[in-house]
Each structure stands twice: as C-alpha cells, then as structure tokens.
Amino acid sequence: MTTLDEKFRALEADNAPGQEVRQDSVDLNTIMRGGTFSGVPVDFSHGDVDAFPPIPGTSSAWKHGFEKGGQQAYTEYRGAASIRESMADRLGTFTGTPVSADRELIITPGTQGALFLALGASVTTGTKVAVVEPDYFANRKLVKFFGGEIIPIPLHYQGPPSENSLDLNRLEAAFKSGTEVLVFSTPNNPTGLVYSSSSITSISALAAAYGVTVIVDQLYSRMLFSGEVYTHLRACDIQPENLITIMGPSKTESLSGLRLGTAFGTSKLIDRMERLQAIVSLRAAGYNQAALETWFQEPSGWMEKRISDHEAIRDGLLNIFRSADLFTATPQAGSYLFPQLPLLDIEPETFVRLLRHQAGVTVTPGSEFGPTSSDSIRLNFSQEHVVALAAAERIVNMIEVYRS
Amino acid sequence: MTTLDEKFRALEADNAPGQEVRQDSVDLNTIMRGGTFSGVPVDFSHGDVDAFPPIPGTSSAWKHGFEKGGQQAYTEYRGAASIRESMADRLGTFTGTPVSADRELIITPGTQGALFLALGASVTTGTKVAVVEPDYFANRKLVKFFGGEIIPIPLHYQGPPSENSLDLNRLEAAFKSGTEVLVFSTPNNPTGLVYSSSSITSISALAAAYGVTVIVDQLYSRMLFSGEVYTHLRACDIQPENLITIMGPSKTESLSGLRLGTAFGTSKLIDRMERLQAIVSLRAAGYNQAALETWFQEPSGWMEKRISDHEAIRDGLLNIFRSADLFTATPQAGSYLFPQLPLLDIEPETFVRLLRHQAGVTVTPGSEFGPTSSDSIRLNFSQEHVVALAAAERIVNMIEVYRS
Structure with missing residues (x-):
C-alpha cells in the first residue's frame, strides 16, 4: 500500500511552473561557465498577462458580480x-x-x-x-x-x-x-x-x-x-x-x-x-x-488580433531556434513551444536552473511532461514580442556554452 | 474495494446547504397539512451577505490586486x-x-x-x-x-x-x-x-x-x-x-x-x-x-458591532425556540443554532423540505452533521434580524402542525 510519504513524493512540484522561487538554492556558481547574459528577465513558465491583458471589461464584470451580493x-x-x-x-x-x-x-x-x-x-x-x-x-x-x-x-x-x-x-x-x-x-x-x-x-x-x-x-x-x-x-x-x-x-x-x-x-x-x-x-x-x-463575447476583432500577435511571436521564435539547429515542432495552436536541446555537458534540469540563474530566462523542463521528453524545454510564448525573442537568443547562447 | 459509484454515493450532496434547488421535486403537496405560512423567505442554510456585507474596502482591495497584473x-x-x-x-x-x-x-x-x-x-x-x-x-x-x-x-x-x-x-x-x-x-x-x-x-x-x-x-x-x-x-x-x-x-x-x-x-x-x-x-x-x-484589519469598531448584532439575533431566536420548548444549546460563538425537533408524524428530512415548500424557510437537516443528530435542524442566523425572527416563528408553527 502506498504511504502518504510516497503519495506526496509523486506530487513533487518544485519544477512546476511558478514554483521555481521555492527551489533549494544549490550553489549554481560553482558549475556555471562564463558570465551572465544580460537582458530583460522573461518567465516562459506561464503567459505574461501584462503583455496580453485580460478580456476588456473583466474588472467591471467582476464588480457587477460583487454588487449583486448574496446570490x-x-x-x-x-x-x-x-x-x-x-x-x-x-x-x-x-x-x-x-x-x-x-x-x-x-x-x-x-x-x-x-x-x-x-x-x-x-x-x-x-x-x-x-x-x-x-x-x-x-x-x-x-x-x-x-x-x-x-x-x-x-x-x-x-x-x-x-x-x-x-x-x-x-x-x-x-x-x-x-x-x-x-x-x-x-x-x-x-x-x-x-x-x-x-x-x-x-x-x-x-x-x-x-x-x-x-x-x-x-x-x-x-x-x-x-x-x-x-x-x-x-x-x-x-x-x-x-x-x-x-x-x-x-x-x-x-x-x-x-x-x-x-x-x-x-x-x-x-x-x-x-x-x-x-x-x-x-x-x-x-x-x-x-x-x-x-468569455466568447470579446469585442469584435479582439481575438483575431490576439491570435495574429501570438503567431508572429511563434514565427520569430521558430526562426531563432531552427537557425541554431534545435528541433522544434511548429505549434498549430496555443502558445507553447517545445524545442529540443542537443547533448549538453550538464543534465537538462541543471541547464534549466542555470538558464534562470545566468540568463534570466525561466522555462519548464521537459521531464515534467513525461519520461520521454527530458531533453526538451517548454516555453509559453505569450510574452512581450521583443523581449521574448531576445530571451530566445540567450537560450541559444547558453546552449552553445554548455554543448557537449 | 470501493467502486466509484459507492465512493460518490457517500458524497451525496442534495441536502447540502445551497443545493436544495437541485432536489428532486417530489410532490410535497400530497403530504402537506394545512396551508402555507406567508412571510419573507429566509435561507438559513448559509449567512446572508446582503444583511451582513463584506469587510469595507473588499472590492477596492480586489481591484488593486487586479491592477497589479501578472505578479x-x-x-x-x-x-x-x-x-x-x-x-x-x-x-x-x-x-x-x-x-x-x-x-x-x-x-x-x-x-x-x-x-x-x-x-x-x-x-x-x-x-x-x-x-x-x-x-x-x-x-x-x-x-x-x-x-x-x-x-x-x-x-x-x-x-x-x-x-x-x-x-x-x-x-x-x-x-x-x-x-x-x-x-x-x-x-x-x-x-x-x-x-x-x-x-x-x-x-x-x-x-x-x-x-x-x-x-x-x-x-x-x-x-x-x-x-x-x-x-x-x-x-x-x-x-x-x-x-x-x-x-x-x-x-x-x-x-x-x-x-x-x-x-x-x-x-x-x-x-x-x-x-x-x-x-x-x-x-x-x-x-x-x-x-x-x-482581514484582521477591519475598521475600528466594525467587528464589535458585527458580534453584538449577531448576539442580539441569537438571543431573539433562543427565546422563540425555548418558549416553544425546543431544546436549543446556547451558541457561544459563530452564527449557528441547532434546535432539536420534538417527535413528528413525518421524518425530519421531510419536515425540512416541507418547511421550505410551505413556509419559505430553508434550514439544514441535522442528519448532515452525523447519525446521532437527525432530530435537529441547523440555522445560520447571520440574517436580517426581523425576518430571521419571523421565520423562526414559522418554524415553531410548522412544528405544531406536524407534531406527533
């Protein structure tokens, strides 16, 4: 029978998107190669709702609900x-x-x-x-x-x-x-x-x-x-x-x-x-x-623009990763991108931690999605277009630093 | 081993507070005695947040959070x-x-x-x-x-x-x-x-x-x-x-x-x-x-008034139920009251349904709280003072109609 300890070990969440802040601070400096890569920090673990804000009218719809009271x-x-x-x-x-x-x-x-x-x-x-x-x-x-x-x-x-x-x-x-x-x-x-x-x-x-x-x-x-x-x-x-x-x-x-x-x-x-x-x-x-x-009642044209904005970011990122010979499937929908890393001198999960530490780029390790994809990283590219592309360049540079 | 059907039968929620609207409509008219009791409907299954509204500033605190955006x-x-x-x-x-x-x-x-x-x-x-x-x-x-x-x-x-x-x-x-x-x-x-x-x-x-x-x-x-x-x-x-x-x-x-x-x-x-x-x-x-x-930073005097308002309703209800010889423990805190019904000609859960149907009063049957208290009913008395007392009088009248 599964004990509670075993049950909760299976729910380990330190690599889950948004939880990186709770990771044990191992001394990454001792394994880090070269210096830091400067640039606007980007958290690809989830979408940036400041770059792509909620549906117009969300706040007033909430207020209307609050004012309706008990019902x-x-x-x-x-x-x-x-x-x-x-x-x-x-x-x-x-x-x-x-x-x-x-x-x-x-x-x-x-x-x-x-x-x-x-x-x-x-x-x-x-x-x-x-x-x-x-x-x-x-x-x-x-x-x-x-x-x-x-x-x-x-x-x-x-x-x-x-x-x-x-x-x-x-x-x-x-x-x-x-x-x-x-x-x-x-x-x-x-x-x-x-x-x-x-x-x-x-x-x-x-x-x-x-x-x-x-x-x-x-x-x-x-x-x-x-x-x-x-x-x-x-x-x-x-x-x-x-x-x-x-x-x-x-x-x-x-x-x-x-x-x-x-x-x-x-x-x-x-x-x-x-x-x-x-x-x-x-x-x-x-x-x-x-x-x-x-929801499903957004202002006319709002959804079309949201989609085309994301498509442009997708295309920019695909171009960067493919130019660096990283296999990356073309996302047909959504805002996830799953580039595959080449063989590195460090474990992919260590690379992910260094990426955050050294280059200000947070991604989710592929191992979170199943045992067969631990050599990939997931990006939610619902981000500011320009900073997302700059961060992708840093990912490529980091791969060069740690490539086998 | 427990099947999913058994597992979910144990979670039956039709008598849970707020779910009364989903109850099967059995024909209560065939077992109902006498006419309806008129009065403002009261839902004692939960507190009335229109009678006792949220902490002042709740809506603007929410708005402030919304405007903070992604973080x-x-x-x-x-x-x-x-x-x-x-x-x-x-x-x-x-x-x-x-x-x-x-x-x-x-x-x-x-x-x-x-x-x-x-x-x-x-x-x-x-x-x-x-x-x-x-x-x-x-x-x-x-x-x-x-x-x-x-x-x-x-x-x-x-x-x-x-x-x-x-x-x-x-x-x-x-x-x-x-x-x-x-x-x-x-x-x-x-x-x-x-x-x-x-x-x-x-x-x-x-x-x-x-x-x-x-x-x-x-x-x-x-x-x-x-x-x-x-x-x-x-x-x-x-x-x-x-x-x-x-x-x-x-x-x-x-x-x-x-x-x-x-x-x-x-x-x-x-x-x-x-x-x-x-x-x-x-x-x-x-x-x-x-x-x-x-929370815990309410305006000065707000909590004291909330408590004294509830204490007054508690005392009014205790007076009504005790005058009708219903055993009711004195709540020392909170806004729940748990009067005990006398022996009735109908099951307590049927009484609870009739109470809603015939007198516009919703309460929670005692059986929800354990097998030993099915002869009691629970009221959340965080309600408008006057209508709560009037509803309590209707409960007493209904008990007289169905008393053995």
Whole structure:
C-alpha cells in the first residue's frame, strides 16, 4: 500500500511552473561557465498577462458580480444557473454540439480544477488510465494521486503535421487490456500539436468501441493559427458513452488570476464532479464567475488580433531556434513551444536552473511532461514580442556554452 | 474495494446547504397539512451577505490586486509571499503563537479548500480518523473520500457549558487503538459550542502523547459572544507534533464569494498541502488573495458591532425556540443554532423540505452533521434580524402542525 510519504513524493512540484522561487538554492556558481547574459528577465513558465491583458471589461464584470451580493456569492456548486445558461449556448456553438446548462456543464476553479474533478470522478484505486507522453504534467500526477495506473501512449509530434498523432495502435492495445480512461490535450501541451480530424475520429470510435471514458483538455483550442483546422471530439458521429471536454479562459484570454474553468459532457460524470467540488472548495469563487460573461463575447476583432500577435511571436521564435539547429515542432495552436536541446555537458534540469540563474530566462523542463521528453524545454510564448525573442537568443547562447 | 459509484454515493450532496434547488421535486403537496405560512423567505442554510456585507474596502482591495497584473495573477501555489507575510503576523497574534509566513502558512480556496488539503495530506486508505459527532458535514465525507475510516467521537453539548466537550474517554480509547488523525471544529458547527480551555488542553496533550495529527477548524472563532473565552490549541504548552489550524474570512467577515481560506501549522503538512493544491486548482484566485489585506484589519469598531448584532439575533431566536420548548444549546460563538425537533408524524428530512415548500424557510437537516443528530435542524442566523425572527416563528408553527 502506498504511504502518504510516497503519495506526496509523486506530487513533487518544485519544477512546476511558478514554483521555481521555492527551489533549494544549490550553489549554481560553482558549475556555471562564463558570465551572465544580460537582458530583460522573461518567465516562459506561464503567459505574461501584462503583455496580453485580460478580456476588456473583466474588472467591471467582476464588480457587477460583487454588487449583486448574496446570490452571486452563493451559487450552486456547479456554478450560477444564469451564467451556465448563456455559456452553454456559446460552448455548444463553438464545439459543434449542444450543451445542456442544467445537466451537462460545471464551472470549476480553473481548468486545473476541471481536470482534478474529471479524473477524480473516473479514476480510483487500480483504474488503468491512458496518458499521452508528452502531455500536461498534472495528468500523470492526478492519476497517481487517485490510485490509478498510468498506461503511457507515445505522441508522435516530430513528423509532418498530417502524420502526427498519438500512437493509435498502442492506444487500442491499451483499451483491449483493460484501460478504462483516456486523458489528453489538444492542442497538445507542451508541443502545440493539434490532433487531426482523422486522429480525433479514430480516438472517439475506439473509445466508443471499448467503453473507455475520455477526458479531453481543449484549453488552448481557440488560439488556432492560420491554415490550421480544429476538430472537437464531442462533435464526432461515433462517440464514447462517457466524454468530458475541458475549456477555460485562463490562457488565450488571460483570466488565470480569476481561477475559472469549465467542463461539459456526460451528465453522470458532471454530477460526480459537482459532488467532489462540494468537498474540495464548494464552487469557483462566486463573484469571479460573473467575469465569464465576457468569455466568447470579446469585442469584435479582439481575438483575431490576439491570435495574429501570438503567431508572429511563434514565427520569430521558430526562426531563432531552427537557425541554431534545435528541433522544434511548429505549434498549430496555443502558445507553447517545445524545442529540443542537443547533448549538453550538464543534465537538462541543471541547464534549466542555470538558464534562470545566468540568463534570466525561466522555462519548464521537459521531464515534467513525461519520461520521454527530458531533453526538451517548454516555453509559453505569450510574452512581450521583443523581449521574448531576445530571451530566445540567450537560450541559444547558453546552449552553445554548455554543448557537449 | 470501493467502486466509484459507492465512493460518490457517500458524497451525496442534495441536502447540502445551497443545493436544495437541485432536489428532486417530489410532490410535497400530497403530504402537506394545512396551508402555507406567508412571510419573507429566509435561507438559513448559509449567512446572508446582503444583511451582513463584506469587510469595507473588499472590492477596492480586489481591484488593486487586479491592477497589479501578472505578479498577482500568478502567485506561488501557497499564495503571494507579501500577503502571507503580513497575514502570518496577524494570525500569530490572534492565536497566541508565531506563524512562519514562509514555511507554516498556505492560502487556500476557502476554508473548505483548507480542510480538503489538510485531510488529503494526512489521510489515505485505511487511516483511522477521529470525527466528532455532530460536526461539520464535510469532515465525514472527506475522510471517506480519501479512504479513511471514521472513528466517531460523541460531542456532549446539551449540558452546562463548563461540562460540554467531546468525550475525552472515547477519544483516548480511539487514540490507543490506532487512530492517527483528529479533525474537529471549535466553535463547533452546528451547535456553536466553544471548547473550554481544559478540553483543548486535554485534547492537545492526548494527541501529543499518542502521536496523533490534529486538524482544528477555527472558522468562526472571531465571532465570540460576550462573556465567552476562546482557547487556541496551537497556544497550548503541550502540543501534537502535527497540528494544522484552519481559519478564513468567509463567515464572520462575509467574504465567501471570494473563496479564501488559510491553514497554518506544521511545515511538513503545509508542504504536502501545497503539492496537493498544485493538482487541485493551483492556487486561491490570485486577484482575490489581495482582499486578504482587509482581514484582521477591519475598521475600528466594525467587528464589535458585527458580534453584538449577531448576539442580539441569537438571543431573539433562543427565546422563540425555548418558549416553544425546543431544546436549543446556547451558541457561544459563530452564527449557528441547532434546535432539536420534538417527535413528528413525518421524518425530519421531510419536515425540512416541507418547511421550505410551505413556509419559505430553508434550514439544514441535522442528519448532515452525523447519525446521532437527525432530530435537529441547523440555522445560520447571520440574517436580517426581523425576518430571521419571523421565520423562526414559522418554524415553531410548522412544528405544531406536524407534531406527533
């Protein structure tokens, strides 16, 4: 039986984005080569909401909620009915399939909260869960926390976009041998890969055939770059009986400071998620929920500009990393970039610490996303364009310093 | 092994405060006797933050946080360092023992979040947990969710205040036979009992002697009525090695709509709680954390008036219920009242539904707080004084209609 010490060792979070400040201070100066690289510090571990501020009207929507008083403070655990009503319409339109506000939708404390509740509602001791590698680091931790068993499914992301996908043969083999749940993100975090229509259709059909619950994290699906096509699993003809889709305004829309997310799908799972929410934190903060009224109702042109701004930063970064011969897949959506490091004289995680110490650049080590990608680093490039490019140049320079 | 269905049946939440709106609509008219009782509807399932609004300055403190931007949106998972610094001072002063802002304090999404994290950090499959009955309903659900075993400890609350306490003999017997964790609230939810200095000292010493982790929920400890004395467990001379104290501004200070709470104590447990928070919801909403600057720094006289207003409502309600010969313990702190129903012709939970349907009065059935108190009902009397008393009269009238 797992002891509490073991359980919490698996949740080690010192390398998690935003937690770098709590790392033990080893003496990096003793292993550091050469001097420091000056420049504006950039924290690529998360988006810069000062560079890309929240949806216009967020603050006044919050104030409006606060002024509504008690009815906004104490919503149902699944969120205020009136807010769910209007949001269900917009999410149904966006994903191509209607959502019932009463039965199929829950408002959560961020999409992290939605993932926690969705996995808590479907994973218990011994449940086999297919987890894509690389994928969002919390997926693996959540499965372990709930006592499940991780069945790794490799993601092919280094080929031409049309051939990239999770390994469907491995997926079917996992389903055949008792896997009950699949969790994955599209666009994929950390690579920015958008699953093709044929991949999504195959995944949906396989899950339906084998009775597998699917939890699909579509957090970054609105920031779709030019020429790309996005396929919503919930719009497939053949669908799994149990399907939860997760979205939220924390990333593209920069509302992370409000901790708002949403999950929608199979009512039986939404019911369980609400029961779990009741003992976890009751509800997403009531006044904050009011800010959801701005989501999917942004001013005309606002989203288009946000996407094109990010596409320009993406292209600039790809150019820098590829000029330095670092393999970097092209993000098709979202704001994550996952360049691969060459062989270095130091461990990649040490390089990441030195990068912060010596060059003022914070990135997330690839090992956070699965055991197969420890030679890569993840950047959230939702940053000031000019400083992001300058920081990328420092990364390239640092690689030259430590290259084997 | 517990299936997910069983696990979630134990989390049934339809009678939980605020969830009444989701109850199945059975035809209450077929069992209802007589007509309806008119009057302003009152929801005693939680406090009325319109009657007792949030701390002055809450909204502008939030706005200030929002305008700080990224640094306030993305705090450490345990909360913004600067806010922890100043709050640790105030909590240390209030509880009579210093708190380390860096190691011993975490900001959580409400005190519900703090309880979830504290029990998650100390309970796993098979852990025996001493749970007081009656006590806050989520304690029992949380222990079950984490796979622990509930060891019930009766609370004596119907005698003279000096003799009221949890059953110390039962507690020691539980500790002797392998109980590893004790969770309880003081003031007790639902009775308003404040544990005496001698009770707290004994509990602390017993937990120290047997190596038991103690989680003490002091949510309502600031609203202490005249003549009462409050004892902080963390200020005892002999203390358990592992001790977490939970407080928050959701109740007395009416900030529930912001989902803010705090837990402080043993650093090893705070570390675990932060790791768990990282996969549950990352952090309490960043901008909301800024509102903690008003907590324990309320305008002069504000808290005194809030307490005396509540004491007056308490006295009015006690007078009504006692005049009708309903046993009701005197709340020494907080805003919960727990009157006992006489024998009725219908089940207490049916009475509670009829009370809402027929008299516009929402209360929480005593069965939520443990199996031994199903003949009582809980009222949160943080309501408009006049309408609360009128609603209490309707409760008394309804009892006469359904009395055996």
